[in-house]
Amino acid sequence: MATTAPTTTAPPRRAKRRRGPGPRRATGLVNPTGLVGLQAPETSLPKPSAATLGDIERKVHAGERLSAEDGLALYACDDLPWLGQLARLVQRRKSGDDVYFNINRHINLTNICKAYCHFCSFRRSVGKEGGYTMSHDEIVSTAVSAAPKGITELHIVNGLHPELDFDYYLEALRRLRAALPDVHLKAFTAVEIWWFARITGLSYEEVLRQCVEAGLGSLPGGGAEIFAPRVRRRICGYKSTAEDWLEIHRIAHGMGLRTNSTMLYGHIETPEERIDHVLRLRDLQDETGGFQVFIPLRFHNEHNLMSHLPMATPYESLKVFTVSRLLLDNFDHMKAYWIMLGLPLAQLSLHFGVDDLDGTVVEERIYHMAGAETPHEVSQDDLLRRIREAGRIPVQRDTVYNVVQIYDN
Numbered sequence: 100m101a102t103t104a105p106t107t108t109a110p111p112r113r114a115k116r117r118r119g120p121g122p123r124r125a126t127g128l129v130n131p132t133g134l135v136g137l138q139a140p141e142t143s144l145p146k147p148s149a150a151t152l153g154d155i156e157r158k159v160h161a162g163e164r165l166s167a168e169d170g171l172a173l174y175a176c177d178d179l180p181w182l183g184q185l186a187r188l189v190q191r192r193k194s195g196d197d198v199y200f201n202i203n204r205h206i207n208l209t210n211i212c213k214a215y216c217h218f219c220s221f222r223r224s225v226g227k228e229g230g231y232t233m234s235h236d237e238i239v240s241t242a243v244s245a246a247p248k249g250i251t252e253l254h255i256v257n258g259l260h261p262e263l264d265f266d267y268y269l270e271a272l273r274r275l276r277a278a279l280p281d282v283h284l285k286a287f288t289a290v291e292i293w294w295f296a297r298i299t300g301l302s303y304e305e306v307l308r309q310c311v312e313a314g315l316g317s318l319p320g321g322g323a324e325i326f327a328p329r330v331r332r333r334i335c336g337y338k339s340t341a342e343d344w345l346e347i348h349r350i351a352h353g354m355g356l357r358t359n360s361t362m363l364y365g366h367i368e369t370p371e372e373r374i375d376h377v378l379r380l381r382d383l384q385d386e387t388g389g390f391q392v393f394i395p396l397r398f399h400n401e402h403n404l405m406s407h408l409p410m411a412t413p414y415e416s417l418k419v420f421t422v423s424r425l426l427l428d429n430f431d432h433m434k435a436y437w438i439m440l441g442l443p444l445a446q447l448s449l450h451f452g453v454d455d456l457d458g459t460v461v462e463e464r465i466y467h468m469a470g471a472e473t474p475h476e477v478s479q480d481d482l483l484r485r486i487r488e489a490g491r492i493p494v495q496r497d498t499v500y501n502v503v504q505i506y507d508n
């Protein structure tokens with residue numbers, strides 16, 4: 100396991116500034132003791148009739164778009180193998196037997212964060228034990244140390260540090276681009292872009308423009324969580340709204356940036372709220388076509404304020420994958436993030452609509468601090484073996500889905 104020594108020194112702190120766009124009150128900073136009662140609402144969906152399921156199957160075979168009602172019927176359906184067959188049919192039309200992966204390295208510049216998302220085990224407050232902020236030299240040396248592995252991507256997401264200046268992040272991009280000019284910088288979730296706008300007073304477009312000028316290549320999909328205000332208010336009320344998240348991706352797509360999308364599932368959200376989430380993504384994709392992939396992220400329940408909640412079972416996870424694949428008819432790819440699912444379930448998901456297993460990662464902090472027991476790194480040989488074992492063809496891609504190499508023998 101690669102390690103990076105945390106530091107609490109070095110990076111420049113920003114002076115106090117006027118706030119930019121975004122909410123001005125920390126509505127999510129609730130008393131943690133009030134969270135014990137935070138539970139998923141009881142939902143019992145009526146079992147769909149055979150005629151309803153037959154009509155959905157007909158629509159999928161005909162390539163017709165499914166409705167929110169169809170999505171609910173699918174969530175209420177217990178026939179997981181049937182759901183998997185339908186999802187695989189849709190996935191096969193998009194990418195055949197190919198399964199994508201990339202060679203990448205995750206770097207989290209800081210875990211100091213102003214927000215207090217209840218599902219987050221990664222964040223620390225300023226001055227608290229376990230908090231770290233990497234210096235620019237550490238950032239570069241960490242990235243460069245992964246270069247011999249053949250990485251084509253650095254995946255960079257961070258806390259919303261209340262004292263760091265925007266230029267700290269821009270300088271990180273500049274230094275990384277100078278050190279590794281051929282490596283794609285996929286950096287900063289829409290929530291971070293929202294935060295940079297807030298601390299600088301710049302528009303989202305200007306923040307993105309400066310990031311691109313410094314070396315940004317695309318945006319990761321994090322921070323979407325669940326768009327429904329009922330859930331968002333309760334689990335991550337401080338950070339950007341769903342509307343902000345979607346608007347930032349809309350602007351990024353308009354600037355020619357490709358972006359990813361996610362949904363954090365398996366906590367207090369209802370099936371209706373999952374469907375609302377993916378249909379909002381589908382609507383934006385109809386408008387811009389800028390999303391590359393949808394990534395369902397399984398909530399992990401250790402060391403956070405929602406530890407009393409059970410985690411989604413493999414059955415539930417596969418249902419989320421299948422229903423999402425069937426509803427998101429305008430998305431080319433769906434990724435199983437093996438760090439959160441575990442490699443065995445990620446491999447199984449290849450028969451439930453998934454065509455991407457993410458990358459080699461090297462070091463992961465966010466979900467391991469939430470109790471993920473997966474390794475920090477998977478070797479390329481292990482990824483190839485698991486994809487082939489599932490009867491599929493491994494395809495190494497770069498960040499924007501250009502094919503690097505097909506392993507078809």
Ligand code: SF4
Pocket residue numbers: 212213214215216219220221222257258259290335338
């Ligand atoms: S999820 Fe992100 S924004 Fe929320 S507390 Fe954790 S690091 Fe901060």
